[in-house]
Amino acid sequence: MNSFMKDSWACVKLILCLFLVLGNIEWTRGKDSDECHKRLENVGNRKCQKSCDSDGDCRGRNLCRCDGECGMSCVNPHLTCHPSPTIGHGTVKINPYNKFLAYAEYKCNEGYTLVGMSNRICQGDRTWKGSAPRCEQNHVVIDKSQQCGSPPEFENAVHNAPRHTTRFKLGSNLTYTCINGYTKQKSSIDSAWCVRGPRWVGPYITCTTSGCSTPPDILNGHVELLSQNRVGGMVRYVCKEGYFLVGPANRTCRRDGSWDKTEPSCERVVCGPPPVVEHAEHDGPKDQFRFMTSTQLIYTCRHGYFREGSQRAICKGPNGRWVGPNMSCRARDCGQPGDINNGRHDDGYRFTYPTKVTYYCNEGFELRGGHYRECMANGEWSGDLPQCEPIHCDELGPPLHGTRIGSRTAYGSVIRFVCNEGYKVVGSDERTCQSDRKWSGQMAECKQINCGIPGPLWNGYLDGHRTTVGAVYFFRCDLRTKFHGPAFSAQCLENGQWSFPIPQCLGQCQVPSIYNGTISGAKDGVFVDHGTVVEPECFNGLVVNDSRPVTCNNGTWSIIPRCVPAPCNFSPPQIANGHRVFFSLAHGAKARYFCFAGYTLEKKVQYLKCEFGKWVGGRPICKEQYCPHPGKLKSGKILKIGVKGVFPFSPYITTIRHGERLIYECDRDHRLKGPRGAACVNGKWSPHDHPKCLRSRHPVFNKLWRPFEENHRHPQYY
Numbered sequence: 001m002n003s004f005m006k007d008s009w010a011c012v013k014l015i016l017c018l019f020l021v022l023g024n025i026e027w028t029r030g031k032d033s034d035e036c037h038k039r040l041e042n043v044g045n046r047k048c049q050k051s052c053d054s055d056g057d058c059r060g061r062n063l064c065r066c067d068g069e070c071g072m073s074c075v076n077p078h079l080t081c082h083p084s085p086t087i088g089h090g091t092v093k094i095n096p097y098n099k100f101l102a103y104a105e106y107k108c109n110e111g112y113t114l115v116g117m118s119n120r121i122c123q124g125d126r127t128w129k130g131s132a133p134r135c136e137q138n139h140v141v142i143d144k145s146q147q148c149g150s151p152p153e154f155e156n157a158v159h160n161a162p163r164h165t166t167r168f169k170l171g172s173n174l175t176y177t178c179i180n181g182y183t184k185q186k187s188s189i190d191s192a193w194c195v196r197g198p199r200w201v202g203p204y205i206t207c208t209t210s211g212c213s214t215p216p217d218i219l220n221g222h223v224e225l226l227s228q229n230r231v232g233g234m235v236r237y238v239c240k241e242g243y244f245l246v247g248p249a250n251r252t253c254r255r256d257g258s259w260d261k262t263e264p265s266c267e268r269v270v271c272g273p274p275p276v277v278e279h280a281e282h283d284g285p286k287d288q289f290r291f292m293t294s295t296q297l298i299y300t301c302r303h304g305y306f307r308e309g310s311q312r313a314i315c316k317g318p319n320g321r322w323v324g325p326n327m328s329c330r331a332r333d334c335g336q337p338g339d340i341n342n343g344r345h346d347d348g349y350r351f352t353y354p355t356k357v358t359y360y361c362n363e364g365f366e367l368r369g370g371h372y373r374e375c376m377a378n379g380e381w382s383g384d385l386p387q388c389e390p391i392h393c394d395e396l397g398p399p400l401h402g403t404r405i406g407s408r409t410a411y412g413s414v415i416r417f418v419c420n421e422g423y424k425v426v427g428s429d430e431r432t433c434q435s436d437r438k439w440s441g442q443m444a445e446c447k448q449i450n451c452g453i454p455g456p457l458w459n460g461y462l463d464g465h466r467t468t469v470g471a472v473y474f475f476r477c478d479l480r481t482k483f484h485g486p487a488f489s490a491q492c493l494e495n496g497q498w499s500f501p502i503p504q505c506l507g508q509c510q511v512p513s514i515y516n517g518t519i520s521g522a523k524d525g526v527f528v529d530h531g532t533v534v535e536p537e538c539f540n541g542l543v544v545n546d547s548r549p550v551t552c553n554n555g556t557w558s559i560i561p562r563c564v565p566a567p568c569n570f571s572p573p574q575i576a577n578g579h580r581v582f583f584s585l586a587h588g589a590k591a592r593y594f595c596f597a598g599y600t601l602e603k604k605v606q607y608l609k610c611e612f613g614k615w616v617g618g619r620p621i622c623k624e625q626y627c628p629h630p631g632k633l634k635s636g637k638i639l640k641i642g643v644k645g646v647f648p649f650s651p652y653i654t655t656i657r658h659g660e661r662l663i664y665e666c667d668r669d670h671r672l673k674g675p676r677g678a679a680c681v682n683g684k685w686s687p688h689d690h691p692k693c694l695r696s697r698h699p700v701f702n703k704l705w706r707p708f709e710e711n712h713r714h715p716q717y718y
Helices: 002-032
Strands: 063-066 072-075 090-095 103-108 112-115 119-121 134-137 157-159 173-178 182-184 191-195 199-201 207-209 221-225 234-239 243-246 250-252 265-268 280-282 296-301 305-310 312-316 321-323 326-331 343-345 356-361 365-368 372-374 387-390 402-405 414-419 423-426 430-432 445-448 460-463 472-477 481-484 489-491 504-507 517-520 533-538 550-553 578-582 590-595 599-601 607-611 614-616 622-624 636-641 646-648 661-666 670-673 677-681 684-686 692-695
Touching: 103 112, 173 182, 234 243, 296 305, 356 365, 414 423, 472 481, 590 599, 661 670
Parallel strands: none
Antiparallel strands: 063 072, 090 103, 103 119, 112 134, 157 173, 173 191, 182 207, 191 199, 221 234, 234 250, 243 265, 280 296, 296 312, 305 326, 312 321, 343 356, 356 372, 365 387, 402 414, 414 430, 423 445, 460 472, 472 489, 481 504, 517 533, 533 550, 578 590, 590 607, 599 622, 607 614, 636 646, 636 661, 661 677, 670 692, 677 684
């Protein structure tokens, strides 16, 4: 009994592994079988789809497929089950993806045992069959005093234990992998356990050369081998005539012995989205974009449109092509919407469903009724035709002390206001009713006419009291003034203005007395009227200080005449080789004279002065200055720079003008010490230093060659 218990755990492990392998084989057989159970009466909590015998019993993208306990049902073969299965302390492998009839294979991690179904299938109601299993931890008591020897060896496979290890404790687990270039078969068990005995249980692994098994043919299609079933080899899926491929056309063999991507399927040839007819809809599902051949669709015009032509569309041909419909949907015409007086509607010539027409009134009118009308689906206009009625302003009453002319208040009406005698309109005497329901202008009032005081009368005064209509004012001037105006009185008129403007009382001027002069035709101290012109005269050669006429202007003379010395009538004289500077010709003004370069004023006469009309002070003269002869240069010569070149400075040259230049040159074997040349500036040489010619000496230099007889002498000569 004890011996049996010792080996029980190992047997359980082995049986579980065999169960997983056999379970996968049995499920695969059931999947590929053409037999399908009849629908059971009690299928638990799952939901069965529509029962069917063939694909023709299903609509849309649904096809007739076996759905387990539900039997043959209309199922979308591309549906997916969510959520994806998971398991704690284990892994789940799903093939292919979460697609219909995909199976999920559950495996537990080392030290855990699977409790429940090891495989679950994606059903037609988008749920996974059965309940999810779980992984429970093993609780077998292991006697660690026993040890296993070296683990078993398998061809083309290695385990993950350290090399040269020969003893392993009970419960040790090793994982085997295939060496490079070989692939583990799917049915292999890659784990080994050290169990009581002690002995090793597992692995059962087969490593074959790298390659994949030939994939099975797909329904309504077949597989073509493009190369050998080795890593990198490819297969191609081809569908029968009348079917199209859904999924990848080519698959490649991977290193783990599986084919990449997912297995495709062959679906019946279908038409794409049906034709679009403007303002029309078909009777097919709106979210369906593929239709099987022979599918017929009927098109119907939308509300407000009527059909012209054939309304049927059929999916035909081996390539899935729609034939028809040959129709159009025309909008219903409501005709003219109607015109309104004193208004208009939107421009246009086509008034079909669902056109909207908006009405507008002319300025000064307002709309009564709806602002717009719509062309309805029955070919009639909505609502009633609106009307444009004139706008009215509030009624205006007559002003106090006045009368209103006119009583209409409609848009464009004009009201006028007239005041009683002695009153005038303040504001607008005419107002018009505007489109904003307001009267133009300002409110009219009748105020008593008042001309006001005529104004200030300088050098006089006003004689009068009232300023209303009919009042009279008299104009009075003061003594020694002259009246100047159109009338001696003025009356207040109905327009609020005086009949005559206010006059002027212009003052008289007293004839002035002039020192060293007199006024011709008038006596000193006598008063003369405004505008009188007098002529002053001067004695002893004096002249009047201003040439403008002396005029009496409202009690004031335009100028005060004085007798002053006469100014000079002409400018100071010009001089040769110089210029003058002066600012005035008045008595006492001065003019200063300057000479050009190379000239100087003779007798130092620099200024002339204007006295009693003449320039006095002498006659300025600018005299030219010459430089002295430069003499001779010992052991050298002096050259003069002329217009056409340079020539020796001869002794007879005595006229040396300003700006002329000379050059100093020394004889051969002499050098110049001092300036190289000089220029005549205002009668003096610049620079004024006289150079010298000094004897020069050549520097010592080496011989180019040396005679034999001088080999013992000094190597230099002079």
